[in-house]
Amino acid sequence: MSIIYHPQKYKIEDRSMENFIDSDEIHEILEAKKNPTADEVRAVISKSLNKERLSLQETAILINAKDPELIHEIKQAAKELKERVYGKRIVLFAPLYVGNLCINNCSYCGFRAENKSQKRVTLSTEDLKNEVKALEDAGHKRLILVYGEHPKYNAQYIADTVRTVYSVKHKNGEIRRVNINAAPLDIEGFKTVKEAGIGTYQIFQETYHRETYLKVHKSGLKRDYDWRIAGLDRAMEGGIDDLGIGALLGLYDWRFEVLGLLRHVNHFEAVYNVGPHTISFPRIKDASEMNIDNKWMVSDEDFTRLVAILRLAVPYTGLILTAREPAEIRDEIMQFGVSQIDGGTNIELGGYSQKEVKQDIDQEQFVINDNRSLNEVMEELVGNGFIPSFCTACYRLNRTGEHFMEFSVPGFIKRFCQPNAMLTLAEYLEDYAPEQTKIKGYQLIADELDKYEDDRFKSKLEERLEKIKRGERDLYF
Ligand code: SAM
Numbered sequence: 001m002s003i004i005y006h007p008q009k010y011k012i013e014d015r016s017m018e019n020f021i022d023s024d025e026i027h028e029i030l031e032a033k034k035n036p037t038a039d040e041v042r043a044v045i046s047k048s049l050n051k052e053r054l055s056l057q058e059t060a061i062l063i064n065a066k067d068p069e070l071i072h073e074i075k076q077a078a079k080e081l082k083e084r085v086y087g088k089r090i091v092l093f094a095p096l097y098v099g100n101l102c103i104n105n106c107s108y109c110g111f112r113a114e115n116k117s118q119k120r121v122t123l124s125t126e127d128l129k130n131e132v133k134a135l136e137d138a139g140h141k142r143l144i145l146v147y148g149e150h151p152k153y154n155a156q157y158i159a160d161t162v163r164t165v166y167s168v169k170h171k172n173g174e175i176r177r178v179n180i181n182a183a184p185l186d187i188e189g190f191k192t193v194k195e196a197g198i199g200t201y202q203i204f205q206e207t208y209h210r211e212t213y214l215k216v217h218k219s220g221l222k223r224d225y226d227w228r229i230a231g232l233d234r235a236m237e238g239g240i241d242d243l244g245i246g247a248l249l250g251l252y253d254w255r256f257e258v259l260g261l262l263r264h265v266n267h268f269e270a271v272y273n274v275g276p277h278t279i280s281f282p283r284i285k286d287a288s289e290m291n292i293d294n295k296w297m298v299s300d301e302d303f304t305r306l307v308a309i310l311r312l313a314v315p316y317t318g319l320i321l322t323a324r325e326p327a328e329i330r331d332e333i334m335q336f337g338v339s340q341i342d343g344g345t346n347i348e349l350g351g352y353s354q355k356e357v358k359q360d361i362d363q364e365q366f367v368i369n370d371n372r373s374l375n376e377v378m379e380e381l382v383g384n385g386f387i388p389s390f391c392t393a394c395y396r397l398n399r400t401g402e403h404f405m406e407f408s409v410p411g412f413i414k415r416f417c418q419p420n421a422m423l424t425l426a427e428y429l430e431d432y433a434p435e436q437t438k439i440k441g442y443q444l445i446a447d448e449l450d451k452y453e454d455d456r457f458k459s460k461l462e463e464r465l466e467k468i469k470r471g472e473r474d475l476y477f
């Protein structure tokens with residue numbers, strides 16, 4: 001079989017790539033801060049509340065805090081910091097699986113090559129368009145396209161599917177931002193995909209622990225830890241500076257993975273002066289013929305804790321929580337630092353456009369546990385005082401490094417993010433929401449408008465909201 005991209009073709013440049021994840025060092029940091037005092041924990045919390053990034057050593061202090069009272073303080077601080085940095089917004093997206101052919105054998109994944117129970121499907125252009133139409137009809141504006149790793153899904157293929165998605169416009173619907181979760185490419189490949197106008201390129205390292213990595217990635221290109229970890233550096237070289245990192249929780253000790261993620265963030269900041277846009281931290285869920293030992297599975301309690309710790313450690317990096325988790329857990333954890341969630345998720349191939357598709361473990365990568373429709377998720381968010389946002393303004397106005405801007409420009413959220421969230425919410429309420437959601441949604445918008453003291457800005461925002469009611473679309477600051 002000919003592989004279009006291959007590790008050997010690419011020589012990792014010597015600048016700081018070599019071993020920037022050092023397992024021994026991470027273990028030593030965790031060990032050195034094993035029994036932090038209450039004063040040490042509180043000092044780290046207050047540094048973070050000043051919106052300062054935490055070092056690995058400081059994060060290890062939070063990780064090793066054991067007193068329930070201190071853990072409670074960590075969670076409360078994360079909640080407060082989240083509101084200060086992100087306001088009440090939660091960005092919504094949907095995953096769209098394009099194809100499940102795969103040459104790799106990741107022991108945790110239903111798509112792995114040796115799993116003969118999995119039905120292999122690659123959406124045709126027509127199927128893809130139908131999926132996008134169904135997603136637009138539900139109200140989505142932001143998608144992440146997901147692919148197995150296979151020569152068929154090369155850079156040109158990915159770019160073509162991205163263009164197809166952008167081309168579908170149904171009624172008032174359109175997809176304004178397409179993100180990607182796919183295998184790492186070479187630099188030329190990333191350039192090709194970038195030209196199609198993608199938002200974020202996500203690659204999860206799965207585990208930063210090299211030995212475990214080799215244990216669970218049994219064969220295929222993905223077995224090469226270095227090719228994978230350097231993937232997002234090649235994306236940078238190819239001109240994509242909007243990147244998503246992630247660790248699959250349950251493969252190794254979550255404490256180690258949190259520091260691994262942080263090391264990865266530090267690497268980007270040191271080398272490129274800009275950190276990743278998002279961090280994902282999926283927990284392993286059941287998958288077809290899955291074969292994984294459950295020694296490192298993460299409890300709900302530890303999961304909440306680690307989300308809060310990540311929030312405090314990297315105040316300006318988006319945190320993504322997906323429908324792998326059940327609704328109750330999502331609603332609970334969201335307050336401690338999550339900035340993006342998916343809604344109305346269906347990960348069956350072709351599942352959005354077929355009515356009443358039931359989950360079938362042999363037609364999907366893993367089991368999802370939040371099957372609510374997008375509108376149910378919207379209702380829940382609005383009911384809990386969150387402002388659901390479909391905003392794509394920064395990316396389209398070339399305001400890259402938006403997380404940095406939120407940090408550096410005082411009032412950025414109030415002037416841009418929050419009003420744009422309201423404008424995209426109003427579009428949703430006009431075009432897709434049932435009457436009851438519409439009433440609640442407009443009440444939330446009215447409450448938020450009341451909080452604006454700057455009358456000139458407030459009337460500009462009200463004017464745009466009126467325009468949306470009269471049928472104009474895609475208005476933003
Ligand atoms: N095939 C590409 C790759 O491996 O990078 C694209 C991503 S894969 C389709 C999406 C992500 O799903 C993986 O990176 C992995 O973290 C996650 N995943 C795989 N199996 C899972 C499972 N059983 N439970 C939860 N997440 C899983």
Ligand code: SF4
Binds near residue numbers: 110
């Ligand atoms: Fe393939 Fe990705 Fe699944 Fe691994 S995680 S088997 S690479 S689809």
